[in-house]
Amino acid sequence: MIEIAFLGGAATVTGSKHVIRTSRATVLIECGLFQGHRADANRRNRSLPLDAAALDAVVLSHAHLDHSGALPVLAHHGYRGPIYATPATRDLCAPMLEDAASIQRADARHIDRLIARGVDLEPVTPLYDHDDVVAALALMVGLPYHRRQTIAPGIDLTFLDAGHVLGSAVVVLDVEDRGVQLRIAFTGDLGRPNMPILRDPEIPERVDYLITESTYGDRRHPPIAESQDALAAAVARTAARGGKLVIPSFALERAQEIIFALGQLRHRGALPQLPIYVDSPLATKLTDVFRLHPDLYDRETFAQLQSGSLFEFEGLRYVVDAEASKAIDTEPGPAIVIAGSGMCEGGRVLHHLRTMVSDPRNTIAIVGFQAEHTLGRRITERRPQVKIFGVMRELHAEVVVFDGFSAHADQAGLLAFAEAVRARHASSALRGTFLVHGEPPAQAALAAQLVARGFQHVVAPTCGQRVALT
Ligand SMILES: [Zn+2]
Numbered sequence: 001m002i003e004i005a006f007l008g009g010a011a012t013v014t015g016s017k018h019v020i021r022t023s024r025a026t027v028l029i030e031c032g033l034f035q036g037h038r039a040d041a042n043r044r045n046r047s048l049p050l051d052a053a054a055l056d057a058v059v060l061s062h063a064h065l066d067h068s069g070a071l072p073v074l075a076h077h078g079y080r081g082p083i084y085a086t087p088a089t090r091d092l093c094a095p096m097l098e099d100a101a102s103i104q105r106a107d108a109r110h111i112d113r114l115i116a117r118g119v120d121l122e123p124v125t126p127l128y129d130h131d132d133v134v135a136a137l138a139l140m141v142g143l144p145y146h147r148r149q150t151i152a153p154g155i156d157l158t159f160l161d162a163g164h165v166l167g168s169a170v171v172v173l174d175v176e177d178r179g180v181q182l183r184i185a186f187t188g189d190l191g192r193p194n195m196p197i198l199r200d201p202e203i204p205e206r207v208d209y210l211i212t213e214s215t216y217g218d219r220r221h222p223p224i225a226e227s228q229d230a231l232a233a234a235v236a237r238t239a240a241r242g243g244k245l246v247i248p249s250f251a252l253e254r255a256q257e258i259i260f261a262l263g264q265l266r267h268r269g270a271l272p273q274l275p276i277y278v279d280s281p282l283a284t285k286l287t288d289v290f291r292l293h294p295d296l297y298d299r300e301t302f303a304q305l306q307s308g309s310l311f312e313f314e315g316l317r318y319v320v321d322a323e324a325s326k327a328i329d330t331e332p333g334p335a336i337v338i339a340g341s342g343m344c345e346g347g348r349v350l351h352h353l354r355t356m357v358s359d360p361r362n363t364i365a366i367v368g369f370q371a372e373h374t375l376g377r378r379i380t381e382r383r384p385q386v387k388i389f390g391v392m393r394e395l396h397a398e399v400v401v402f403d404g405f406s407a408h409a410d411q412a413g414l415l416a417f418a419e420a421v422r423a424r425h426a427s428s429a430l431r432g433t434f435l436v437h438g439e440p441p442a443q444a445a446l447a448a449q450l451v452a453r454g455f456q457h458v459v460a461p462t463c464g465q466r467v468a469l470t
């Protein structure tokens, strides 16, 4: 009997965890962090919904924390088996997980200080520490794309390129149990064709069951090139006003794509002479990992390596020192500042926003998804006032929103991928499609489109649901 259990990332976009179980083996796909309201997320992240010691192997599709962020919890709970990931994913996980641990430590200290001041709050302890991160990293085994590997009795793993972030993989499992043989493909997070730097998503063949993400199952993204041109125009307007342009950015992939896009604009002479600061120690470390993996770039990006580094160009500076970060705001004249966090909930971007939001010469460029109840969302909605470090400030800076930089397939992309997978089965007999990693409205819209195209057994599982695969 081959069974799949959906233990996280079901009807939500965080906490991805899926278990494949046979009579001989148990394999966990993803071990992501739940994100959201602090108390609830903390409780769910602390208690693993599975027996860590009973797992034969763990498979990780990519380095984003909603997929990888609970690996140190797994190590803390005694897991000592292999964690398979592509070499780039393993390299990216080192700074990503270290950063997650230090944010948890800082958060816990912050709450302690508030409690000491008499604020009525529950104390929190970090989910994991440096030692747990090191323990998890020590278990990671790099498996390159297209190399089939037996990872447990009767279970073989092959990674294909998912085109979502550097090292991201579509996970293909060949599972055999008591004479039944099935191929299960999991998209991880699916990228888009024609993304800068990355290759296009690859299509697995002869798939019996498809597990697909559905984040943007109800949306359509504008083309990336459109957003790049709009970004150039926003930079030009801001520079003409003598203002600064701040880009709140996620550290993995988005930051490198923005740096890459600005580099292209500079080479084309489409960018005014102004300093560009990458003001994020995490983004800087992750960019170093991008430099280590030219083998993963698409053809156009690889060709550009001949004319110099992709992540170095005139005027671009990586800012590590905290004092140098603060000095950016007092420098006269136009500049571009790329800083985290991506939704303006913490990190150095808050210091820049504090000094920049009320000056109409400045621009805030939103290049990523902004969840409800975040400062980034309020800025996106152009509220007249926004609260930064506990103080209400007038929002007079220009706000521009670019949806085209998304690293996720939109509805058309998800449908095209599912149809391509089905077409690669000799008998076009895809037996079932599971929708994970999406909010219910996005899943409902995608499911309706799939059913209309003749897909059978389209299911959006609830958290904890188990399904026998035949
Ligand atoms: Zn992702």
Ligand SMILES: [Zn+2]
Binding pocket: 013, 064, 066, 067, 189, 437
């Ligand atoms: Zn994700």
